[in-house]
Amino acid sequence: MKFTMPVRMFTGTDCVAQHADDIASFGKKCLIVTGASSAKKSGALDDAVSALTSRGVSYVIFDKIGPNPLLTACIEAGKLASEVGAEFVLGIGGGSPLDAARAAAVFAANPGMDEEGLYSLKWAVKPLPIVLIGTTAGTGSEVTTVSVLTDSKGRKHSVSDPRLFAALSLGDPKYTRSMPLSVTLSTGIDAFCHSAESYLSRKADPFSKAASAESIRLLYRPLMKAIAGETLTDRDRADLYDASILGGVAISVTGTCMPHNVGYFLTEKKGLPHGTACAMLFESMADIIRERNGEKWNEFLKDTGFTTDEILNLVRGSIRGVSFPLTQEEIETVLPRWENNKSVKNTLGDITTEDIRGALMKFAK
Ligand code: NAP
Numbered sequence: 001m002k003f004t005m006p007v008r009m010f011t012g013t014d015c016v017a018q019h020a021d022d023i024a025s026f027g028k029k030c031l032i033v034t035g036a037s038s039a040k041k042s043g044a045l046d047d048a049v050s051a052l053t054s055r056g057v058s059y060v061i062f063d064k065i066g067p068n069p070l071l072t073a074c075i076e077a078g079k080l081a082s083e084v085g086a087e088f089v090l091g092i093g094g095g096s097p098l099d100a101a102r103a104a105a106v107f108a109a110n111p112g113m114d115e116e117g118l119y120s121l122k123w124a125v126k127p128l129p130i131v132l133i134g135t136t137a138g139t140g141s142e143v144t145t146v147s148v149l150t151d152s153k154g155r156k157h158s159v160s161d162p163r164l165f166a167a168l169s170l171g172d173p174k175y176t177r178s179m180p181l182s183v184t185l186s187t188g189i190d191a192f193c194h195s196a197e198s199y200l201s202r203k204a205d206p207f208s209k210a211a212s213a214e215s216i217r218l219l220y221r222p223l224m225k226a227i228a229g230e231t232l233t234d235r236d237r238a239d240l241y242d243a244s245i246l247g248g249v250a251i252s253v254t255g256t257c258m259p260h261n262v263g264y265f266l267t268e269k270k271g272l273p274h275g276t277a278c279a280m281l282f283e284s285m286a287d288i289i290r291e292r293n294g295e296k297w298n299e300f301l302k303d304t305g306f307t308t309d310e311i312l313n314l315v316r317g318s319i320r321g322v323s324f325p326l327t328q329e330e331i332e333t334v335l336p337r338w339e340n341n342k343s344v345k346n347t348l349g350d351i352t353t354e355d356i357r358g359a360l361m362k363f364a365k
């Protein structure tokens with residue numbers, strides 16, 4: 001086994017107030033990085049501001065991070081952090097603001113660095129300390145080293161480095177109450193895809209499998225409730241949130257697989273929410289693995305405690321009614337992208353470009 005998990009992570013009710021001293025330990029001034037409104041709507045921003053002000057920490061807010069965050073916005077946030085003399089970066093939101101906070105911390109410490117500099121990983125100065133507060137139960141970004149950004153070519157392009165681990169991450173499941181059902185489903189199925197893809201990766205090991213199998217056991221029932229339109233209890237939300245963190249732990253070891261990488265294309269070109277896009281590809285991957293690596297698929301079922309039908313019903317339910325036009329020409333143009341792709345190669349089943357063509361053709365009009 002090989003794993004590094006240096007994040008101090010706390011989940012639970014009122015964990016932000018309870019860890020005010022820990023947050024304040026990173027300095028006297030911080031840059032808060034958020035999306036347009038979820039930090040406020042969820043109550044997380046108010047709690048963070050109370051924790052900061054109660055300990056005499058001043059802050060400046062950068063709230064211009066959209067879904068699938070633009071790298072240029074991270075440069076802007078980093079510039080603001082260095083101009084105001086921020087000593088740490090506090091990201092609040094779903095995966096988008098959290099990933100953006102990570103990149104902003106790099107740009108803040110390295111003024112003048114451009115896009116290429118970020119992706120080269122040749123950072124002269126280490127990023128400012130990163131503190132994260134999650135408001136979705138999905139990406140597990142709170143515990144990963146990954147920042148998925150939209151580059152200047154409009155491509156989702158991730159940067160990953162151990163220096164991007166948060167120093168402290170906090171997640172109070174009550175912040176997820178304000179998510180609309182569509183966001184609960186797209187983020188919840190993202191957590192499922194992390195855990196299932198991780199389990200079905202060539203890189204899976206006993207540590208990552210323990211995290212991914214427990215993640216799926218925790219998220220299955222509440223996510224099925226959400227799919228059925230039932231109201232989630234606070235216990236359900238806590239389970240979903242913890243499951244998302246375990247999914248993040250699992251992909252920190254293995255990375256993600258084919259559904260995530262091909263899903264990026266559906267998000268870029270068709271605007272599908274990230275988790276929904278991954279879920280659209282999941283069944284094709286599952287079919288291939290069942291056919292070519294049946295024993296591994298059966299091990300996955302045994303460890304999670306679900307049947308193939310139960311797993312596929314969860315995935316299908318989360319994307320019910322989602323449709324988008326995809327032309328054969330679009331498919332042919334994009335396919336070379338996955339020749340020699342690392343995430344695809346890490347997937348069990350020896351998935352080929354031909355297999356990906358088949359998976360995408362299911363959506364062809
Ligand atoms: P998100 O893009 O952060 O948020 C999606 C939408 O939900 C936004 O409109 C957001 O509003 C809203 N929202 C978030 N929390 C809410 C709440 N508590 N109440 C009401 N609305 C809320 O979604 P995400 O799925 O969490 O993150 C997706 C991004 O993470 C993608 O770019 C994906 O590629 C990346 N990702 C990263 C990792 C990793 O390891 N780092 C793993 C998987 C995916 P606001 O815009 O106002 O915030």
Ligand code: FE
Nearest residue numbers: 139190194274
């Ligand atoms: Fe994801």
